Amino acid sequence: xxxxxxxxxxxxxxxxxxxxxxxxxxxxxxxxxxxxxxxxxxxxxxxxxxxxxxxxxxxxxxxxxxxxxxxxxxxxxxxxxxxxxxxxxxxxxxxxxxxxxxxxxxxxxxxxxxxxxxxxxxxxxxxxxxxxxxxxxxxxxxxxxxxxxxxxxxxxxxxxxxxxxxxxxxxxxxxxxxxxxxxxxxxxxxxxxxxxxxxxxxxxxxxxxxxxxxxxxxxxxxxxxxxxxxxxxxxxxxxxxxxxxxxxxxxxxxxxxx
Amino acid sequence: xxxxxxxxxxxxxxxxxxxxxxxxxxxxxxxxxxxxxxxxxxxxxxxxxxxxxxxxxxxxxxxxxxxxxxxxxxxxxxxxxxxxxxxxxxxxxxxxxxxxxxxxxxxxxxxxxxxxxxxxxxxxxxxxxxxxxxxxxxxxxxxxxxxxxxxxxxxxxxxxxxxxxxxxxxxxxxxxxxxxxxxxxxxxxxxxxxxxxxxxxxxxxxxxxxxxxxxxxxxxxxxxxxxxxxxxxxxxxxxxxxxxxxxxxxxxxxxxxxxxxxxxxxxxxxxxxxxxxxxxxxxxxxxxxxxxxxxxxxxxxxxxxxxxxxxxxxxxxxxxxxxxxxxxxxxxxxxxxxxxxxxxxxxxxxxxxxxxxxxxxxxxxxxxxxxxxxxxxxxxxxxxxxxxxxxxxxxxxxxxxxxxxxxxxxxxxxxxxxxx
Ligand code: SF4
Numbered sequence: 017x018x019x020x021x022x023x024x025x026x027x028x029x030x031x032x033x034x035x036x037x038x039x040x041x042x043x044x045x046x047x048x049x050x051x052x053x054x055x056x057x058x059x060x061x062x063x064x065x066x067x068x069x070x071x072x073x074x075x076x077x078x079x080x081x082x083x084x085x086x087x088x089x090x091x092x093x094x095x096x097x098x099x100x101x102x103x104x105x106x107x108x109x110x111x112x113x114x115x116x117x118x119x120x121x122x123x124x125x126x127x128x129x130x131x132x133x134x135x136x137x138x139x140x141x142x143x144x145x146x147x148x149x150x151x152x153x154x155x156x157x158x159x160x161x162x163x164x165x166x167x168x169x170x171x172x173x174x175x176x177x178x179x180x181x182x183x184x185x186x187x188x189x190x191x192x193x194x195x196x197x198x199x200x201x202x203x204x205x206x207x208x209x210x211x212x213x214x215x216x217x218x219x220x221x222x223x224x225x226x227x228x229x230x231x232x233x234x235x236x237x238x239x240x241x242x243x244x245x246x247x248x249x250x251x252x253x254x255x256x257x258x259x260x261x262x263x264x265x266x267x268x269x270x271x272x273x274x
Numbered sequence: 275x276x277x278x279x280x281x282x283x284x285x286x287x288x289x290x291x292x293x294x295x296x297x298x299x300x301x302x303x304x305x306x307x308x309x310x311x312x313x314x315x316x317x318x319x320x321x322x323x324x325x326x327x328x329x330x331x332x333x334x335x336x337x338x339x340x341x342x343x344x345x346x347x348x349x350x351x352x353x354x355x356x357x358x359x360x361x362x363x364x365x366x367x368x369x370x371x372x373x374x375x376x377x378x379x380x381x382x383x384x385x386x387x388x389x390x391x392x393x394x395x396x397x398x399x400x401x402x403x404x405x406x407x408x409x410x411x412x413x414x415x416x417x418x419x420x421x422x423x424x425x426x427x428x429x430x431x432x433x434x435x436x437x438x439x440x441x442x443x444x445x446x447x448x449x450x451x452x453x454x455x456x457x458x459x460x461x462x463x464x465x466x467x468x469x470x471x472x473x474x475x476x477x478x479x480x481x482x483x484x485x486x487x488x489x490x491x492x493x494x495x496x497x498x499x500x501x502x503x504x505x506x507x508x509x510x511x512x513x514x515x516x517x518x519x520x521x522x523x524x525x526x527x528x529x530x531x532x533x534x535x536x537x538x539x540x541x542x543x544x545x546x547x548x549x550x551x552x553x554x555x556x557x558x559x560x561x562x563x564x565x566x567x568x569x570x571x572x573x574x575x576x577x578x579x580x581x582x583x584x585x586x587x588x589x590x591x592x593x594x595x596x597x598x599x600x601x602x603x604x605x606x607x608x609x610x611x612x613x614x615x616x617x618x619x620x621x622x623x624x625x626x627x628x629x630x631x632x633x634x635x636x637x638x639x640x641x642x643x644x645x646x647x648x649x650x651x652x653x654x655x656x657x658x659x660x661x662x663x664x665x666x667x668x669x670x671x672x673x674x675x676x677x678x679x680x681x682x683x684x685x686x687x688x689x690x691x692x693x694x
Contacts, residue, residue, distance in 0.1 A: 181306065
């Protein structure tokens with residue numbers, strides 16, 4: 017019998033898929049799959065470090081996709097939830113998926129499957145919210161810049177939307193929590209890692225990095241927003257349900273409220 | 275940009291436009307062309323939400339609130355003493371583009387008071403849209419309000435640039451219209467609607483033959499009616515809505531509870547409540563007509579001219595038609611399933627799927643996620659414990675209301691406590 021092993025990978029999705037490949041290929045009895053920057057709790061099993069290999073990752077990706085097209089989206093979205101232990105959950109799910117007959121969908125009364133689809137749905141919801149709640153501010157070097165602080169790692173998911181929509185302006189969306197951004201330079205989108213020492217909340221304090229007129233437009237929008245509601249119909253609870261408070265500090269229309 | 279001046283105009287002209295309830299930016303999928311600015315997502319995106327909980331997805335403004343007409347229900351009416359303002363064409367273009375680039379909005383909803391003449395006004399609305407498309411290479415969403423009485427030529431041009439066109443009927447009955455909008459004639463609305471409808475049909479046919487034919491108002495047209503200003507019945511409203519859906523291929527009819535703003539002997543007093551619950555019931559009815567296969571006279575007729583306040587229209591229909599029930603979930607067709615209170619179209623779909631494999635019992639239905647607390651009085655399934663066989667309508671209603679925690683019920687009880 018195989019000894020159980022904990023696989024350590026670099027935290028990337030390709031790294032995770034590589035780990036899955038190796039586990040399948042070498043028939044490893046997987047105890048856990050962990051990111052290399054996590055404080056590890058691997059007392060009772062041996063560890064193996066996985067080196068990301070795009071070819072191997074691709075084979076797993078294609079394998080899953082051929083089985084079930086929806087599953088691949090679910091897996092990717094759930095992975096981006098960064099939830100503790102999600103890797104092992106996904107690994108179990110992929111095992112189950114591979115064991116089913118081609119074309120037959122997986123059973124949603126199954127706990128693992130259910131959890132994956134819940135996670136995936138939460139991430140999907142936040143993807144949509146970020147497409148809505150990104151607020152660009154124009155910098156002096158003509159880049160439309162936005163901070164976001166999503167619960168999940170959704171930047172990779174929203175890149176295409178913004179690429180399609182804002183094709184004629186340079187933009188940068190920066191994830192404050194994960195300290196990286198996606199940058200569009202009028203040609204293509206790339207991932208940039210940068211450490212901003214000043215985070216631009218939408219506070220009333222103004223920053224010099226932004227273009228002349230930027231704050232005027234923010235004020236106009238803020239004002240416009242105020243004039244949209246009809247007093248006799250106010251419903252704050254519904255409002256907060258739609259625009260969760262944790263997003264407010266980056267919304268120019270919510271300046272006073274923060 | 276003269277910031278202070280623009281700010282003042284925006285305040286005035288956004289404020290005047292907010293009573294138009296149509297806000298959807300959906301139904302159009304305009305792609306980004308030549309690396310220009312923007313696209314329109316088929317489902318639309320709400321970028322924010324007003325404090326009353328409605329979606330903010332478009333910059334919704336009037337071009338001007340000067341108006342030569344004097345419609346009683348309108349803040350912009352000639353005889354109302356309010357500050358007046360007018361945007362220049364370029365100012366609207368700049369605002370739209372700058373808001374869009376910052377990801378505040380999906381596009382523009384432009385309406386206007388009537389200054390000088392309907393055509394003069396419409397021409398300017400069209401000019402804004404044309405500038406956005408041709409000069410700014412803007413592919414976001416544009417909704418133009420057609421000005422009642424505008425000419426066919428202008429309506430034609432409008433549809434080439436806009437995603438959606440609308441003209442608000444506002445008052446659902448002819449007699450009400452005469453009373454409240456003495457300057458307008460019914461045909462002022464219907465003529466442009468007909469023009470738009472015909473152009474949409476013509477362009478669609480041409481596109482079938484010549485692929486490069488541009489789209490004409492791809493998101494169709496919509497209209498709005500004010501509810502509760504003229505003492506019309508729900509039947510009047512929904513029959514009128516049905517007529518507009520049918521004759522003019524409306525994509526949406528919106529119902530807007532009258533918000534009293536001016537004291538006028540022809541209108542409800544300034545202190546009267548916005549009829550939110552009634553508005554809600556009308557939307558539910560609209561939904562049943564569009565997606566659930568109900569005919570309007572089943573829900574509203576001479577013996578039942580108004581919707582119930584305490585129960586939703588589907589439940590109300592079921593209670594008045596108990597002879598159709600109980601239905602056997604494992605037998606009846608889709609059309610009938612859709613009529614069971616508590617079954618949404620999604621549940622109906624799932625039931626139809628699931629019953630191919632097995633006969634369904636309570637547990638299956640519960641798993642599928644149907645609202646059994648309502649449905650259980652109206653169905654039988656593959657279980658024998660069905661206890662509610664000979665209940666009367668009043669009793670069922672009582673039981674459902676007792677166990678219901680829906681927002682409608684809360685609203686309803688709020689309203690009641692107001693009258694006590
Ligand atoms: S024509 Fe339009 S803007 Fe003018 S008063 Fe009537 S409803 Fe208001």
